Amino acid sequence: MTIYFDVAVADIFATMPRRYRPEGAQGLQTTLGYDIRGEGRWKLTLAGDRMEIESTGDLSGCAAILCADGETFAGLTLGRIDPNEAMRAGKLQLEGDGEAFAATYRIFQKYSPPIPAIQPSQELLVLKKTISVHQRFATGPVFGKFLMGLKNRKILAIKCPSCGRLQSPPREACAICRVRNSEWVEIGPKGEMRMLEYCYYASPDPLTGETRETPYGAIGILLDGCRDEEVFWHLLRPDQLDKARRGIVLGDKVIHGSRLRPVWNETRTGSIDDILFFEIDEA
Amino acid sequence: MHPNFDLSDCYTIQGKLALPYTYFAGSVGSIFLTTLRDRRKIMGIKCHTCGKVFVPPRQTCERCLEDIRDQWVELGDTGTLENFTVVRYADRHLPRRPPFVLGLIRLDGADTPLLHLVAGVVVDRVAEGLRVRAVFAAQPENTILGIDHFQPL
Numbered sequence: 007m008t009i010y011f012d013v014a015v016a017d018i019f020a021t022m023p024r025r026y027r028p029e030g031a032q033g034l035q036t037t038l039g040y041d042i043r044g045e046g047r048w049k050l051t052l053a054g055d056r057m058e059i060e061s062t063g064d065l066s067g068c069a070a071i072l073c074a075d076g077e078t079f080a081g082l083t084l085g086r087i088d089p090n091e092a093m094r095a096g097k098l099q100l101e102g103d104g105e106a107f108a109a110t111y112r113i114f115q116k117y118s119p120p121i122p123a124i125q126p127s128q129e130l131l132v133l134k135k136t137i138s139v140h141q142r143f144a145t146g147p148v149f150g151k152f153l154m155g156l157k158n159r160k161i162l163a164i165k166c167p168s169c170g171r172l173q174s175p176p177r178e179a180c181a182i183c184r185v186r187n188s189e190w191v192e193i194g195p196k197g198e199m200r201m202l203e204y205c206y207y208a209s210p211d212p213l214t215g216e217t218r219e220t221p222y223g224a225i226g227i228l229l230d231g232c233r234d235e236e237v238f239w240h241l242l243r244p245d246q247l248d249k250a251r252r253g254i255v256l257g258d259k260v261i262h263g264s265r266l267r268p269v270w271n272e273t274r275t276g277s278i279d280d281i282l283f284f285e286i287d288e289a
Numbered sequence: 290m291h292p293n294f295d296l297s298d299c300y301t302i303q304g305k306l307a308l309p310y311t312y313f314a315g316s317v318g319s320i321f322l323t324t325l326r327d328r329r330k331i332m333g334i335k336c337h338t339c340g341k342v343f344v345p346p347r348q349t350c351e352r353c354l355e356d357i358r359d360q361w362v363e364l365g366d367t368g369t370l371e372n373f374t375v376v377r378y379a380d381r382h383l384p385r386r387p388p389f390v391l392g393l394i395r396l397d398g399a400d401t402p403l404l405h406l407v408a409g410v411v412v413d414r415v416a417e418g419l420r421v422r423a424v425f426a427a428q429p430e431n432t433i434l435g436i437d438h439f440q441p442l
Contacts, residue, residue: 128316130314130316130319131318131431132314133311133312134310137382139306140303140305141303142304143304144300147296154298213302213304217309
């Protein structure tokens with residue numbers, strides 16, 4: 007048995023009783039033969055409301071006989087091959103009352119190929135997890151002094167003895183002059199917003215492990231007592247993201263940004279979170 | 290330390306980093322893990338061109354660059370410890386209490402090593418060349434921990 011167009015010829019005949027429509031036959035009484043080369047012979051008997059299909063070698067007594075190869079017959083059944091063209095090509099021959107075969111389109115519901123068994127889809131594994139890593143940050147003497155300043159509501163900067171620039175958060179050395187920083191000064195706590203980044207990535211806070219609400223504003227504040235690029239990094243009050251103005255420096259010209267003040271945490275532990283965020287300090 | 294530094298402000302801050310992630314095992318990786326879970330078999334993939342057997346399996350041969358995803362071979366439970374390290378610190382993301390051994394185990398018939406836990410042996414007695422056998426997890430598991438650990442033969 008060969009498969010043409012995903013269809014077995016035997017299956018077309020086997021499904022005829024199921025597809026039979028007595029109302030389409032309208033009392034037609036005839037016997038039709040099918041001679042499908044390489045597949046077999048079938049005899050269709052229509053008698054009133056009854057129909058019978060049998061696989062048989064003997065097609066004698068049929069009013070008409072259809073001869074075709076399996077591919078042509080399957081193609082005709084599915085509507086993939088045009089009967090007139092098949093006749094012209096010599097692939098389809100009708101003996102006897104050929105019109106009787108046209109009536110079978112009324113008598114039987116359209117053949118539809120069996121739905122192939124659905125392959126079970128592969129099980130794909132996905133693992134969702136949250137790794138929690140405990141960490142300890144050693145402050146060192148310089149950063150520790152800065153954080154202790156925050157605990158006492160003071161923002162400290164360290165001053166380069168050579169060029170005089172301020173760094174906050176402080177570093178042990180001025181990387182430009184390559185000298186050790188020594189002098190401490192208190193700056194701010196108020197200042198002017200010079201930089202604003204809208205952050206849409208919900209980065210985890212490395213101290214708490216909690217995911218930040220987005221968008222949040224990471225800002226650079228030029229605290230009072232600082233100049234040029236001596237900006238201090240922190241967060242903007244979330245509901246003031248669109249309200250605070252960013253200052254701009256164009257050569258000698260300065261367009262000032264919003265004045266900001268720190269909002270201190272009630273419980274301060276000597277951490278950068280001792281300042282919750284900065285908020286607008288304007289009437 | 291510079292003598293002028295005031296050490297009174299030195300202290301440590303506790304931090305906790307949470308890293309949410311989604312790991313997709315992929316088509317080949319999923320077959321490997323589900324076979325481990327359902328049939329308790331360790332499967333590898335063999336490149337028919339160079340003959341290399343990959344465990345854990347991979348979709349493409351690294352040498353021949355050929356698609357080898359359907360060329361599954363079944364391996365046994367035994368192998369040889371090729372290399373190892375002893376983990377001596379505790380953390381929540383680690384699979385065992387320290388000290389424990391992470392080993393690179395080359396299964397018999399495989400050409401690549403598989404990273405896994407080596408247990409059932411005194412840590413200081415672990416050595417390269419140790420013959421080990423896979424011990425499968427008692428409960429079904431959708432990760433490489435479908436093998437609970439390897440232990441000496």
